[in-house]
Amino acid sequence: MSTTQDAKLTEFDDNDQKPIGFGRMLRKEDARLLRGRGRFVDDVQLPGMLHLAILRSPFAHATIVSIDTSAAEASPGVKAVVTGETLKGLGLAWMPTLSNDVQAVLATDKVRFQGQEVAFVVAEDRYQARDALELIDVEYDVLDPVIDVRKALEPDAPIIRTDLEGKTNNHVFDWETGDEAETDRVFASADVIVTEDIVYPRVHPAPMETCGSVADFDPVEGKLKLWSTTQAPHAHRTLYAIVAGIPEHKIQVIAPDIGGGFGNKVPIYPGYVHSIVGSIVTGKPVKWMEDRSENLISTGFARDYIMRAEIAATNEGKILAIRTNVLADHGAFNGTAAPVKYPAGFFGVFTGSYDLQAAHCKMTAVYTNKAPGGVAYACSFRITEAVYLVERIVDVLAYELQMDPAELRLKNFIQPEQFPYTTKTGWVYDSGNYEPTMRLAMEMAGYDELRKEQAEKRARGELMGIGISFFTEAVGAGPRKNMDILGLGMADGCELRVHPTGKAVVRLSVKTQGQGHETTFAQIIAEELGIPPADIDVVHGDTDNTPFGLGTYGSRSTPVSGAAAALVARKVRDKAKLIASAMLEVSVADLDWVKGSFQVKGDPGMSVTIQDIAFRAHGAGDLPDGVEGGLEAQICYNPSNLTYPHGAYICVVDVDPGTAEVKVRRFIAVDDCGTRINPMIIEGQVHGGLTDGVGMALMEMISFDEDGNCLGASLMDYLLPTALEVPDWETGFTVTPSPHHPIGAKGVGESATVGSPPAIVNAVVDALKPFGVRHADMPLTPSRVWDAMRGQATPPI
Amino acid sequence: MQVPAPFEYERATSVDQAIGLLERLGGSARLVAGGHSLLPMMKLRLANFEYLIDINDLHTELGYIRLSDDEVRIGAMTRHRELLESDVLADVFPIFADAEKVIADPVVRNRGTLGGSLCQADPSEDLSAVCTTLDASCVIRGPGGSERLVTMEQFYVGPYETAVADNEILTEIRIPRKNLPVGSAYAKVERRAGDWAVVSAGAAVWLDGGRIRDARVGLAAVGPNTTGLPEISAALRGHEPDESLYELAGAIAARSCDPVTDSRGSAGYKRHLADELTRRTLRKAVERARS
Numbered sequence A: 001m002s003t004t005q006d007a008k009l010t011e012f013d014d015n016d017q018k019p020i021g022f023g024r025m026l027r028k029e030d031a032r033l034l035r036g037r038g039r040f041v042d043d044v045q046l047p048g049m050l051h052l053a054i055l056r057s058p059f060a061h062a063t064i065v066s067i068d069t070s071a072a073e074a075s076p077g078v079k080a081v082v083t084g085e086t087l088k089g090l091g092l093a094w095m096p097t098l099s100n101d102v103q104a105v106l107a108t109d110k111v112r113f114q115g116q117e118v119a120f121v122v123a124e125d126r127y128q129a130r131d132a133l134e135l136i137d138v139e140y141d142v143l144d145p146v147i148d149v150r151k152a153l154e155p156d157a158p159i160i161r162t163d164l165e166g167k168t169n170n171h172v173f174d175w176e177t178g179d180e181a182e183t184d185r186v187f188a189s190a191d192v193i194v195t196e197d198i199v200y201p202r203v204h205p206a207p208m209e210t211c212g213s214v215a216d217f218d219p220v221e222g223k224l225k226l227w228s229t230t231q232a233p234h235a236h237r238t239l240y241a242i243v244a245g246i247p248e249h250k251i252q253v254i255a256p257d258i259g260g261g262f263g264n265k266v267p268i269y270p271g272y273v274h275s276i277v278g279s280i281v282t283g284k285p286v287k288w289m290e291d292r293s294e295n296l297i298s299t300g301f302a303r304d305y306i307m308r309a310e311i312a313a314t315n316e317g318k319i320l321a322i323r324t325n326v327l328a329d330h331g332a333f334n335g336t337a338a339p340v341k342y343p344a345g346f347f348g349v350f351t352g353s354y355d356l357q358a359a360h361c362k363m364t365a366v367y368t369n370k371a372p373g374g375v376a377y378a379c380s381f382r383i384t385e386a387v388y389l390v391e392r393i394v395d396v397l398a399y400e401l402q403m404d405p406a407e408l409r410l411k412n413f414i415q416p417e418q419f420p421y422t423t424k425t426g427w428v429y430d431s432g433n434y435e436p437t438m439r440l441a442m443e444m445a446g447y448d449e450l451r452k453e454q455a456e457k458r459a460r461g462e463l464m465g466i467g468i469s470f471f472t473e474a475v476g477a478g479p480r481k482n483m484d485i486l487g488l489g490m491a492d493g494c495e496l497r498v499h500p501t502g503k504a505v506v507r508l509s510v511k512t513q514g515q516g517h518e519t520t521f522a523q524i525i526a527e528e529l530g531i532p533p534a535d536i537d538v539v540h541g542d543t544d545n546t547p548f549g550l551g552t553y554g555s556r557s558t559p560v561s562g563a564a565a566a567l568v569a570r571k572v573r574d575k576a577k578l579i580a581s582a583m584l585e586v587s588v589a590d591l592d593w594v595k596g597s598f599q600v601k602g603d604p605g606m607s608v609t610i611q612d613i614a615f616r617a618h619g620a621g622d623l624p625d626g627v628e629g630g631l632e633a634q635i636c637y638n639p640s641n642l643t644y645p646h647g648a649y650i651c652v653v654d655v656d657p658g659t660a661e662v663k664v665r666r667f668i669a670v671d672d673c674g675t676r677i678n679p680m681i682i683e684g685q686v687h688g689g690l691t692d693g694v695g696m697a698l699m700e701m702i703s704f705d706e707d708g709n710c711l712g713a714s715l716m717d718y719l720l721p722t723a724l725e726v727p728d729w730e731t732g733f734t735v736t737p738s739p740h741h742p743i744g745a746k747g748v749g750e751s752a753t754v755g756s757p758p759a760i761v762n763a764v765v766d767a768l769k770p771f772g773v774r775h776a777d778m779p780l781t782p783s784r785v786w787d788a789m790r791g792q793a794t795p796p797i
Numbered sequence B: 001m002q003v004p005a006p007f008e009y010e011r012a013t014s015v016d017q018a019i020g021l022l023e024r025l026g027g028s029a030r031l032v033a034g035g036h037s038l039l040p041m042m043k044l045r046l047a048n049f050e051y052l053i054d055i056n057d058l059h060t061e062l063g064y065i066r067l068s069d070d071e072v073r074i075g076a077m078t079r080h081r082e083l084l085e086s087d088v089l090a091d092v093f094p095i096f097a098d099a100e101k102v103i104a105d106p107v108v109r110n111r112g113t114l115g116g117s118l119c120q121a122d123p124s125e126d127l128s129a130v131c132t133t134l135d136a137s138c139v140i141r142g143p144g145g146s147e148r149l150v151t152m153e154q155f156y157v158g159p160y161e162t163a164v165a166d167n168e169i170l171t172e173i174r175i176p177r178k179n180l181p182v183g184s185a186y187a188k189v190e191r192r193a194g195d196w197a198v199v200s201a202g203a204a205v206w207l208d209g210g211r212i213r214d215a216r217v218g219l220a221a222v223g224p225n226t227t228g229l230p231e232i233s234a235a236l237r238g239h240e241p242d243e244s245l246y247e248l249a250g251a252i253a254a255r256s257c258d259p260v261t262d263s264r265g266s267a268g269y270k271r272h273l274a275d276e277l278t279r280r281t282l283r284k285a286v287e288r289a290r291s
């Protein structure tokens, strides 16, 4: 276990001394990306390529009476106009979602959310395609929409999913975890019970690159090539094979450079299917690239949980139990991206980092006339909601007990000797050592001085707040015995080939959307084989050239694929050892591995490098008996458990008492993601996630008016934070390796997005303590903070 | 990518040639200056025009800030960035720099113009509030070299509507200096840098000895157009500035404006901000007038 603060930027001076293995180095992919030489889906240009535009519903809920496409068909450059009726004829009007529901590819009977796909046009250029949309005449019969999620199950609520046989309400599922009777018993005997209604509003991942695809169907070969913005190329290929009936070996899915995903690019969207149909119908390559508004109104949202949290404790502040009741808004189709046996994702970790006696959660999910999704938006499958719930209610408890929130947390942590720790909802935390992480954050923050400063300011009528959150994440889905997506086990493959000159290529099943895989994975191989990262090519994103696996989301790349990469390198090393023993003419038992070479025990002068061995493996002369030529291996890694990173975050805010504006003054983030492969990349992931957290806590929300019009349809309305809203991040770390991961690494991609919103909200609520404020919901815009100051805080929905 | 409907495009070579084109093409044509208000609306297809007349080449003719003893004249094609960076302007009316610092972002400020800002007539527009505060008047040129001068009150007809006719161009803004020590300031509350105002307020105070000879307050985002508040001017004139006077002005601002609840904030909050920001900007304006 080591603890230290992250390096300051000046330490990049020695960046030329690139590590052979783990350590700080610039990203290999950045030379390409920073010079504008990246190749994104919209950069794909094919001869004869046509362009596709989608007509979307202006209404949240309406019956389609008729569609007249004749004028659009006659419009200049138009090659095809396709409606739901056309698709119905092909058996393609509906497709499965990731949660065993179905979703309309194009609406046939009625539209169920504003922005739903109604028809598409394929034309020679994107202007012609867009202009022709204006000429499609759709007659709608407008129906009452279900917008208020709390009313979705009322007996007279309009039924949204009339397409589902026998559906008489808007209910999606009920889900439960933990022990209700035991939890009730513990609550009944507790000194203190605190209840709070907590809303995590609907937000959107809003990646910089919107979704899109280029489909190129070759009618002679019967082969479909699809460039698409996907975080999971292999899973998508299998689904296309099932949906479109094209044999799987005749489908090549290519995810080129991807401009951010955050979960937005996990689902299959109708637009991808449209481009495939468009290419089949016209015999030409077809490009679809959605615009910003389309992305915001129709693609996978996140969160939208209305939660009641209850916590039971002793007067001394020993937390006994937590229970919660959740109403989940799933939009018009249940498109949640989560392992099938986990309809609420990993929300079950709402017990947090605390040693409880009991816990229970009851959840009801409903349909509403809003965009479908409920995706992992950097949330590790709903852990964002879970962490927000527990970290907020623990603060509310601290408020009621008049205890310092840091002290309350320290008092209740799961202790290091309790790991592996099974929570009351059945999750087995692999490893953790919480107190040093918390203490380091407090030390970096100067916690005691901050509290002193706060007291002085309060005396002067100034509003300063200090907020803490301590999170445990569950990432790296997951063991195939419990975790699959539509029947596909969540394991990942990896192939490694060392060329004769000792350079190597590693092929991954996961796919970066900006996380730096081309660097991190090269460093993993480098650490295991002693080949410099610069000599290792990382291939990913192309199903024809990479092994099968489920892709990148839920911080799973390093926990799953990273393990596969380490193990495949060890397999190669084992083989290299046999060859080395022949080269050095000693027995295998007499060889030591010293990163990059095998040495004869006791005679370091006698050694061969991995590069020598690679040449020999491909070269002239006999190899030892039973050893095949070449130096390569492949593996499919099935994780035995998730990994559980943790972190302690402290946020300091100032609130202007006159205007209620919140300024995040400082943010201290101490992360423990086990073994650290490239600290610079980890810091980058943390910086991004923290910025995300500022957005969600202070400004982001997809809201709707009562007619179901989306009010967050542009980046003027759906606000994302800028550099001016964020402080200079102060990061630090502790290292508690995962016991079951080959290199002890845990995921970190989503830690900061998960951990930061509660820290910020807790800080704002703390700043408002002089007004008797105990809770206020996100987004904490100046207007909503002002309401809270006047005792009029309202939920955002 | 959001794409506008088809349109024809021509670059104007002089103000009068542009007016000639407007005269010929009528309501189906629009001038494009910085394009930062017009083009987003066209890309979202909230506005469709058959012809765009680009007046960016008129920057040489209409891009200027000129000071004389009794007034400041600013050409309609003066860009946000030029207003932000002008030392002479900051010297007389620092309210411009205050406002420009919180308008949009550098990319928008490099292109967006004073004329486009005023002619867009967005109720949340910051420069309109500045011009209202400073009692500016607008020079509007029409066919045959005709020119008329209108006050800001006359200029705004309603939200997104001005006194400029289809065949006219706004060419210049004139701000009186009143030959007295003057202080001015601007303040804006926004949800995020670069966002439009939740509410913003500008204040200008002309001092005569220790007393207020004239004072003006302009508000944005709390009514159909940016609003000048004559009642505040009347209440302040002739008094020695102090906190109770600012409070009085704030109270008038809060009661005289007409905000609506929207995603930027509740009407109640906006009313409160009208009060708060009026007090803050008056205080600052007086401070500046005194120094």
Ligand SMILES: Cc1cc2nc3c(=O)[nH]c(=O)nc-3n(C[C@H](O)[C@H](O)[C@H](O)COP(=O)(O)OP(=O)(O)OC[C@H]3O[C@@H](n4cnc5c(N)ncnc54)[C@H](O)[C@@H]3O)c2cc1C
Pocket: B030, B031, B032, B033, B034, B035, B036, B037, B038, B039, B040, B076, B077, B102, B103, B104, B105, B108, B111, B112, B113, B114, B115, B116, B117, B118, B119, B120, B124, B125, B126, B127, B164, B168, B169, B170, B171, B194, B195, B196, B197
């Ligand atoms: C992201 C973003 C954020 C923004 N934030 C703010 C903000 O915080 N505060 C703020 O005040 N503004 C903001 N704006 C608006 C910005 O200031 C615009 O540049 C400005 O409002 C319009 O100026 P323009 O020169 O771009 O006008 P254009 O878009 O070219 O024109 C606007 C309208 O004025 C007409 N017009 C232009 N010039 C003349 C003329 N000389 N005579 C007659 N009619 C004319 C045009 O025909 C058009 O109808 C923002 C814009 C963007 C894109």
